[in-house]
Amino acid sequence: MLLPVLLAPIVAFVGLAQGAKLPVVDLGYGLHQAIGYNGTFDFYNFSNIRYARPPTGSLRFTAPQPPLTNRTVQDGSSGGTCPQSYPVWYLCGLALLSGSITSTASCDAGLIPKPEPTEQEDCLFLDVIVPKQIFPNASAKHATGAPVMVWVYGGGFTFSKMYQDGNPAGLIQRSREEDPSGKGVIYVTFNYRGGAFGFLSGPNVQSNGTANAGLLDQRMALEWVQQYIHLFGGDPKQVTVFGQSAGAGSIMHQITAYAGLKGPAPFQRAILQSPGFEPFPSHWEQDNLLQRYLGLLNVSTIQEARGLPFAALSAANVELVASSPYGTFTFAPTVDGDLVPSLPGNLLAQGNYDTTVQIMTGFNTHETLYFTDPDSTNNSIFLSSITGTFPGIQPSVANYVAETLYPPIFNGSYPYTSFYERAELTLQESAFTCNTFFLQTAAARKLKNPAADYGYRFSVPPAYHGQDVAYTYYNPATAGASVNATIALLMQRALTRFALTGNPNRKGDAPSTVMPVYQDQNQSQGAAAAGKILDLNVTGLTVIADPNDNDRCRWWQKSLYY
Numbered sequence: 001m002l003l004p005v006l007l008a009p010i011v012a013f014v015g016l017a018q019g020a021k022l023p024v025v026d027l028g029y030g031l032h033q034a035i036g037y038n039g040t041f042d043f044y045n046f047s048n049i050r051y052a053r054p055p056t057g058s059l060r061f062t063a064p065q066p067p068l069t070n071r072t073v074q075d076g077s078s079g080g081t082c083p084q085s086y087p088v089w090y091l092c093g094l095a096l097l098s099g100s101i102t103s104t105a106s107c108d109a110g111l112i113p114k115p116e117p118t119e120q121e122d123c124l125f126l127d128v129i130v131p132k133q134i135f136p137n138a139s140a141k142h143a144t145g146a147p148v149m150v151w152v153y154g155g156g157f158t159f160s161k162m163y164q165d166g167n168p169a170g171l172i173q174r175s176r177e178e179d180p181s182g183k184g185v186i187y188v189t190f191n192y193r194g195g196a197f198g199f200l201s202g203p204n205v206q207s208n209g210t211a212n213a214g215l216l217d218q219r220m221a222l223e224w225v226q227q228y229i230h231l232f233g234g235d236p237k238q239v240t241v242f243g244q245s246a247g248a249g250s251i252m253h254q255i256t257a258y259a260g261l262k263g264p265a266p267f268q269r270a271i272l273q274s275p276g277f278e279p280f281p282s283h284w285e286q287d288n289l290l291q292r293y294l295g296l297l298n299v300s301t302i303q304e305a306r307g308l309p310f311a312a313l314s315a316a317n318v319e320l321v322a323s324s325p326y327g328t329f330t331f332a333p334t335v336d337g338d339l340v341p342s343l344p345g346n347l348l349a350q351g352n353y354d355t356t357v358q359i360m361t362g363f364n365t366h367e368t369l370y371f372t373d374p375d376s377t378n379n380s381i382f383l384s385s386i387t388g389t390f391p392g393i394q395p396s397v398a399n400y401v402a403e404t405l406y407p408p409i410f411n412g413s414y415p416y417t418s419f420y421e422r423a424e425l426t427l428q429e430s431a432f433t434c435n436t437f438f439l440q441t442a443a444a445r446k447l448k449n450p451a452a453d454y455g456y457r458f459s460v461p462p463a464y465h466g467q468d469v470a471y472t473y474y475n476p477a478t479a480g481a482s483v484n485a486t487i488a489l490l491m492q493r494a495l496t497r498f499a500l501t502g503n504p505n506r507k508g509d510a511p512s513t514v515m516p517v518y519q520d521q522n523q524s525q526g527a528a529a530a531g532k533i534l535d536l537n538v539t540g541l542t543v544i545a546d547p548n549d550n551d552r553c554r555w556w557q558k559s560l561y562y
Helices: 088-098 169-178 195-199 213-232 246-255 283-297 302-306 310-322 344-350 379-389 395-405 419-446 485-501 551-557
Strands: 024-026 030-033 036-038 043-050 070-074 125-131 146-152 186-190 234-244 269-273 358-364 453-458 532-537 540-545
Touching (some): 024 213, 125 169, 125 213, 146 213, 146 485, 195 213, 195 310, 213 246, 234 485, 246 269, 246 344, 269 419, 269 485, 283 302, 344 551, 358 485, 419 551, 453 485
Parallel strands (some): 030 070, 146 186, 146 234, 269 358, 453 532
Antiparallel strands (some): 024 030, 036 043, 043 125, 125 186
8 A cells, every 4th residue: 555655656667669560469349459568578568458438427436337349459558547535644654754744743635646647537447467478378279378466456445556566577577487387477457446436335325326336346357357368378267366455455355255155256366465444334334425425526416426527526535535534544345235245354254255265365564553643642542543443333342442452551461562552553453464364264264275375474674564565566676775685585486476376385495484374273283283474574584373363353353343
């Protein structure tokens, strides 16, 4: 979720040779030509492939629709990014980290960036990056397709875009090094709607639209990969979806989609880095958010909102998200009775998800270092933050969180020694790290291949949320000095090995560097074997007990806060 350089656009691909001989893929509904060939890393870039119809006019706030037929050759030179919106507290935290401001006194709406020229509703595009050696497989009758890695970006479900997180050249190169054939993987990423455009919900939305439209965008993009990736030389039966923060939270929802009752997920493996989202199970909360948005637009129905100019819808979205309470983003996936029949933690606990998906999770030591209100200095503020994050929580339950789950005891007997650290841990566990525990224990119990369930902790100082993205997208030629090359290469190799084989480890690795198969206490032969993960640190690699294997996370999974 962290922008590596504060809100600066990232040039995703450089040195792409242009030419009329670039390959064209026939998708049936359209013809798409590669926009360029990267001679340095030897791959084609098929950019801005339309995977859904423009969600404009009558299609606003509804599920995505398949693209219309257009047989004119498209080269991806035109496309768009979905509307962006940012909480002021989030921009403030980034600015303080970067040193562009020195005090929270400078934290106001002036930090919100102006809309970029590429922002538009017509934004449902994807990119396919294909190593040249793989591409001939698309036309070979008996060729084996290449594994595919599909990136789902984070951004609090309100901002970011498919090329924001970096250039996949380093990741592709690492996959070649780990692939005995030397071909590596195909890389795919896509845009999806966020904020009010993708995550309005509740009964009043569903009566005249679709809740969780952003998740449905993702689903359509992933189903596009299943249907068309063979045309690029890929194997739809070897798809690994990976993402960070809201991207990983999205993957969590895709694994548990429809409670696993509508067939397998459109992928076989999943890497979830810092999976995060704010749970919105209450219809009251959902409808209250809708009414606030409609009020800013000065209309009373979704149908009226569909008739307004895009600029008005975007401005209201920006205003609504800007005022998000500390540590929240206002919008997130919601329980809708269909795609999301219950909170993912509940579905995982009940075994109601696609149990064939192989799982690998990761989290950072200090996920919420800059998500936590710096004014968290007493019990009153702590309780206020709990009710702000969980508006429907009952007073007795909020008091239980404050007095029993995270009591104000700072003598070292709990994983915090101050009011601030207590608030930081509460947000970290409830929004991010307990999600990895839910996934790991569910997979350990239900996976048909129990040897494909792994986890790690990213502890490279300061190990705050989003720091690991630069490691996932590490490229020696362009990486900054702040990235530890040894850890970055190790991490990329583990990610690509998992995508290639379902196992992040290499035969012959030293025992101390092996990421252990995760085991649940209920199915392990002893507590000593349960909940083990690999810690990635500059001081070395260590197998540790999962710190999220605790009673606090077990309580959060019960969803007693609504």
